[in-house]
Amino acid sequence: MSSTIANPASSAGAVETESDIQLAARRARRRRTALVWLGRLLVPVIIIGGWQWFTSAGIVDKFFFGQPTGVCHALVDLFTKGTAFGSIWLNLWITIKEALYGFLLGTGAGIVFGLLLGQNRFLAEVFGPYIKIANSIPRIILGSIFVVAFGLGTFPKVLLAAVLVFFIVFFNAFQGVREVDQNLVANVKVLGASPLQVARHVTIPSALTWIIASLHTAFGFAIIGALVAEVLGAQHGIGLIIVQAQGQFDMDTVFAAMLIMAVVTLVAESFLALLEKRVLSWRPPSRSEAQAI
């Protein structure tokens, strides 16, 4: 950044004043911001515009790949005319509910098991290999079993979402406990802390950094779990709308449903970011964060 703040006055031999430097810095900053936003605008224009142009020119068949204008129409239809399975809001609410319950269940279980196994070497050694095995299973297939076993209701969706979330949160909580500063543990132990107090004052706050970081990924997986389970068999939900549209070769509606879920994930993401900011307010601002702004 600083290299771009070149003052033309200095090359002319004139003494640069404080206000000159400030002005130049502000100008450089403004130009950079403008450039970034221009770039950001250009990306969707090229991608969406290209897509629209290729499909309308007939180079790419819109029957298979949809078309941006078609997706817009499908979106409007979804919200105004509803679907074969009730209004879009009802379906959306059911999917969100499934993902949310799955997320909470999986996160809770992941944190509890992660903290337990992270603190107890014996338990960790006993369960370690089995957790590795369970982790290497393509868990999405469990969705088929859940749907067959528990029917077309909400429960199998919640379960699949929870299973996907569990492993992500579990591994992070486990690692978080392992990374706890042993000096801190020794310190509170000497001060007379009980095992419960060690967990409350040292282990859990320390592991929280890791757990919170995992929640971003975990929520995405909760949505995926709910959607996939709906595709495998459901009476309501966005996943059902997708699989129905796929059966009718209605790619525009598939894209529209995808967009809706993307918006939901983005909103959830921002809530998680808020939570992260609150819980981890003690952390020093990291370099990467400062640069990202």
Add this chain to the structure above:
Amino acid sequence: MAERSSRRLAAAPAADDVSADAARIEISGLTKRFLTPRGEPFTAIRDVTFTVEPGQFCAIVGPTGCGKSTTLGQVSGLERPSAGTVKVGGREVQGITRGVSFMFQADALFPWKTVLGNVMIGPTLTGTPRKDAIALARDWLRRVGLAGFEDRYPHQLSGGMRKRVAMAAALINQPKILLMDEPFGALDVQTKAIMQTELLGLWEQLRPSVLFITHDLDEAVALADRVFIMTSSPGSIKHSFDIDLPRPRGEVQEIRHEPRFLELQNQIWASLKDEVERAYAQTAGAA
């Protein structure tokens, strides 16, 4: 417990206290062996015997890797001896020793707690009501010169300030024994001298027994009543020196120029030098 955490000002020396003997540390025949990752036993310290009288400030000086920190671990009860006994106040150490505080080289502060929260942890753990704990912590922050910094987080403080927080946190429970493992090792020279002077000031108010580990001979002589020299690995006590510099000693930086200081420092260095050279030869040979 409640009595210890109550808010009495411990300006009176502990000598007249009935529980004064509780602060005596007696170590006899202490040996600690570890199992190396390869499964071979490694003797860290062998047959260490010494006594710290109640209210005495003892320093242990020795070459790197001679088992100084291991010795402290046994006194705190965090580790169990392989042979020999550690007695605190006449009773053998079983589990965590009560009334002990630890100070490490790395400041063991909670990065997610404020300065006040960090200092409060001692009384909180012993079950002091929150309001009293806050008042006590504020008082201690004032004593170490950090009034007004209660709401900062450790990462917002300088190294010396973090050390002060650690010191307040270690002393707030008014421990009868203070174990210090190279507490000022990572500080720059000026900050180190200031912190040493402050430690002496606080110690003179509370008079806990101190076991202070350092590799800095000047530091040991300036602070301690008695200096133990440890041999290179496996560590054992080689010599002990009584430091008869008068107390209160005042500014640590000034003592360093007194003739008696230099005399003692020379004597002790003569004893330490061989061990340092031998330890260096050992590590150089290993590498």
